[in-house]
Amino acid sequence: MSDSEENFTQMGVKPIGSVNIIFYTNPEKDALFLQGEIKDKDNQLPNATIIKRLTQSLKGTVVDSGIQQFLQQLKEEKKTDIIHVLTATPAQHGNGKSFVQSDEADLVKTGDIVGTLSAPEAGVDGSNLFGQVIKGTRSEEINFSFDDSVYIKGTTLIAYREGKVIYDDLNHTLTIDAPFKITISEDKMKAHFTYLDLVPLTAELIHKVIEEEHITFGILQDKIDEAVKIHADTKKPIKDFLVAQGIPLKETKQGRIIYSFETTVARTFEEDKKGKIDHRANNSIQSVNEGERIAIIKPPKEGIPGRNIIGITIAPKPPKEAQLKALKNVRSNKENTEFYAEKNGTPIYKRGTISVVDIMQVEGDLNLSTGNIDFDGSISIEGDVGDDYSLKAEGDIFIGGSVGGSKIFAGGSIQIGKGFNARGNGTAECLGNFSAKFLNEAKVLCEKDLIIENEILNSDVKALGKLIMPEGKLMGGTTTVLSGIFVRDIGSPLGITSTLFPGVNFLYSDRKEGFEKQLKTITERTEMINNTIGPILKDKLKLAILPKDKKANVLNLVNELKTLKADRELIQSELENFLDDNKSNRINEVTVFNVLYPGSIVKIGHSQKDFKTESHGPLLITEDIMNSTVKTGPIKMKNSLPKSNK
Template sequence: MQQEEYKVIVSPDKMEAVIHFSSVDSVTEQVLSDLLKGEGITFGIKEEVIRMLVEEPPLTEVEVLVAKGIEPVDGENGRIIFDKPMTMEVDQEEKASFRDIIAIPSVSKGDRIARIEPHTSGVPGKNVFGEAVQQKPGKTPNLRAGKNTTYDEKEAGFYAEIDGQLSYKDRAIQVQPLFEVRGDLDLHTGNLDFIGSIAIRGNVPTGYKVKAAGDITVYGMVEAAELSAGGSVHISDGVSGLGKARITAGEDVRIGYINQAVVEAGQDLFVENSALHSQCVAHRSVYCQKGNIIGGTTSAGNRVEAQSIGNRMHTPTGIYIGVNKKVEEKQMKLNQTLKAKMEQKEKLVQIGKSLERKRLKQGELSAKERITSLRQRSSLENNEEEIYELAEQMKSMNSSIGDLDDAYLKAVKNIHAFTNVGFGKYVLRVDVDHTDVHMILDSGEIVIKANR
C-alpha cells in the first residue's frame, strides 16, 4: 500500500481530522498511528475507528473521522435576581376595588432589593494538535447602585438606604422617597398605597383612597375621598367631602378649606380659610388663620383659634378642648349598647332560672321547654361574648387629648350663640354673641375674657 492512497485532512478550526482513503487492500494500526503522529495529531484520536479500519479497510474512496477535539464550554453570563417585584401590576386576587390599578414597587430601609448571581468562567477546549482552545467567559451584569441604594460586594447584593419607590433606570437601581402623579388621580393610577411620600399635582376625585407612610401633598382639591398619611397632609385648595371625605395624618394637616369632611391630625391642623360642617380633630391645636369654624365639631388638645366661631344664623357648632368629641360620642354609643346587652343578659338569666325551677318541680321539661332551654343557653353564651367584646373596645378607647393647663379658645372676631364649648368634662353653651374674646378653664369654670 502506498501512502498516496490516503492522506490526513484537518478542519480549518483544527477540531477534527479525517483520513481520505482511496481504494486499499489493507492497512496496519502502526501505519495509521505513524501517519497521524507525523501530522502532529496527538489528541482526540478515535482508537476504535483506527481498529475498525485495520479490520475492515475501505474498499472505495472515503473520508473517515479519526480524531476530534473537545469544544470549549463558554461561561454563562451573570444574572440579576430581584428580591422585590419591579412591576406595577396588581395581583387580581388582592384587588379589593376596581380603583386598585397599580401597586407601587416599594422597599423599606435595609431591604435587599436584588443580588447578582456571578458569571461562570467556562471550560477551555483542546484541538486535535493538543492545543488549548480558549472559551469565552461569561459577562458580569452591568448594574450599579443608584440613588438611595448601596452595594455590598461581599454579599453581591443591593440594599435600600431609605423607604421608597423602587425603580431601575440607566442601569442603576434607585429608591425614590416620593411617588408623583402628574395630574388628577384617575383610573390610570387608581388608589395609591406607598411606603414613602405621595405628591398629586391635581385633584383627588370622589371614591379614591390614598395612603402613604410619609407625607401626602395634593396640589388641587379633594372630593369625597380618603387620605391617610403617617406624616403630614398638605392640600392646596381644600376638601369638599359631601360628608364622606376622611383625611388623617400622623403629624400636621395643612389645608385651604374644609367642607363636610372628617379631618384628624396627630399634631396641628392649619386651615387657611374656613372649616364648615365637619368633624375636625387635632391632638395639639387647630388654627383657622383667615376663616371661621361653622357647624360640626372641632376637637383639639389645647387650643383653637379662628376668626369667628359659629355664624349669624346660629348654626350649632361644637368646640371641644382636651377631649376628642368623636371618640367621646363613640364611647357614649358603646355605653348605651353595653347597657342594653346587660339588660338582655339579665332577662336570659331569669328565663334560665325559671326553666330550672320547672325541671326540679316536674322532674323533667317538656319537649317545647327543652327547646326553649337550648335556645336560652345559646343566646346567653352569645350575649356574654358580645358584652366581653364591647368591654374590650371601651378599654382601648381614650377620649382625652392634650393638657388643659394652658388650653384656650380664641376668636379674633366673634363667638356666636348656639356654640357649645367644652374643656374636658366642663361644657358651656354660648347663649349670646361675643366679640374679640377668648375662653379658658379657670378653677373648673369656663371663663370668657376679652382679647388683649
C-alpha cells in the first residue's frame, strides 16, 4: 500500500546501514507505514528480520506482504513509497437499528404493525499502535431503507397501505407491495389491472386505482365487471386484465414518388452451373425508352387523431406533398405529378431530382488509350481500372473487373464486379449504392447502402444507408454508417483496431448548412426584386408609361419571382425530408453474425466501448443510455438480414 505524505503523520527517522527509514502513522494511529531512502547503494540493505525488530515496541500484526514490497522497492529505487507494514486492532462500530418483522406481518392493511426497530448494537473496543483503547461506538442510525409505503412511530414500523410486506435481506430494503396494481403501456394507450389478494374484488377498488393513475379516457366498464366476476367465481388472482384502452392514432400517409425503375440497385451474386460468378455480366445500370413514364407522384392522405387513456389527443403529422423536379431529358405533365423520358438512356434520381442520361460503353480495360473519363451520363467498363485514373459520371458507374488506386465519382451508384484495391490512394464517392467484392485501404463515401461481399481491410468507409456484408469481414479502419452495420466478423485474431460509428450522418452539418445557404440566397434575391418592381406594380400609371424594353425587364423579374418561389418550395421540402430521413433512418446498432474480436471499438451516441475479449454471435451491439455505455446481447436470426434500399 502506498500513498502521499499528506495523509500521514511522521513519527521519526531511523538510520539502518545505508538507509534512512522514516516512520509514519495514520490519523487514527492504528497502522504503521514505512518509507526508505538510500544514502549509499554500496552498503548492505536491511532484511525482513531487521524491519520486524523495528516494529516490536508497537502493538499490532505485521503485514508481511508490505515488508516484502518495501524491501523490493529498496533494491529498485533510491526512495520507496510509503508502505503499510503493521496493523493494530481497529474498533468495531455498531450496526445501528435493524428491521425486526412482526410474526403476523405478511399481508397487512393500512395501520397494521409491520415490525419494529431493534436496539442499536454496541461496538467492540480496539487499540492503537501504542496500546491505547479505541472505543467502539454505538450507532443510532437505521441500517435499512424503506419507501413511503411504511412510516415509523417511535420504534414501530406501520403500514401506510394494504399489501404484502417485502424485505430484501441482500439490499436491506423494506416495502409493502400492494396486492393490486395498474400497468400502463409506454404509449399510454392501454392499462392492465392485476389483483393478487383473496379478498373479494370490487369494481369500486378498480375505479379507485384507475383514478389514482389519472386515467380518464377509454375506461372499459364491461371489462371491469368481467374481472370482478372472474375473481368471484374462481377465487384466483387476476393478472394483466385490460381495463382501459385509448383510440390509436392513424398516421398520415405522406405524399410519395413511385418510380418505374429502381432508384438503388442491390448487388447480386448469381452463380453459373459451375458455381462461378461472372462479375462482368452483373451490370446494374438500368435503361428507359423515350416516351416512357418513369415516375408518378401520389398525393398525401391526412391521418386521423388518436387519444390516449390519460385523455391527451395525439395529432397525426401534417400532410406533406412529395416534391420531384424534372431535369435533363425529362418532362412532366401540367400538374407536375407524372414524369416521362424524352430520350433513351439511364434514369437517375438524386436529391429530389430526376433525369435521363446517356450510357458510355468501354470494352475491355480502362487504359491509356481511353484515359480519364468525365461523362455526362452513365459509364459501363467491361474490364479493370488500374492506378491513377479518374472516373466521373453524372449517372451510374459499372466496372466488371477490379479497381486500383484511382478516383471515382458517380451521381448514381457505383458497382465494382471484383475488388477495390486502393492501397491508400483510391477514393470512391457516389450518391447511390456502392458495391464491391472487397475493399483494401480505400476511402469510400456513399449516400445509400454499402454492400461488400468478402472483406473491408484498413479502409475509411462512410454511408448514409446500411453496411451490408453478412458473409464478410470488417478489419481495421473507420466505419461511419447511418442506418446500421450488418457484418459477419469484426476485427481479427491479431487484434487489429476496427472503429465503428453506427447511427452517424457524416454529411449532416454540411448538407443542412447547404440547404440553409440556398434558402438565404433565394430570400435575398426575392427581396431585391420586390424592392425593385414592387413600387411599379402597385402604381398602374407608372407601369403604363414605362418604355417597352423596361416593361420586358419587369416581366422577366416577375417570372423570376415565380421560379424563385418554386425553387424555395422545393429546397424547403428537400430540407424537411433530409431532417426527417436523418431521424427515421438512424439505426444505432451493429449486428455481428459470427465473431467480434478484441481491439474493436464501437461508439454509439455519447457512449463508447473498447472490446477486450472475443465474443461470438449472432449478437447485437447497442447503446445502454441509462448506464452511458455500449452493451451486447443476443439477436434472433429471423429478419436480422437487411435488404438494400430500393
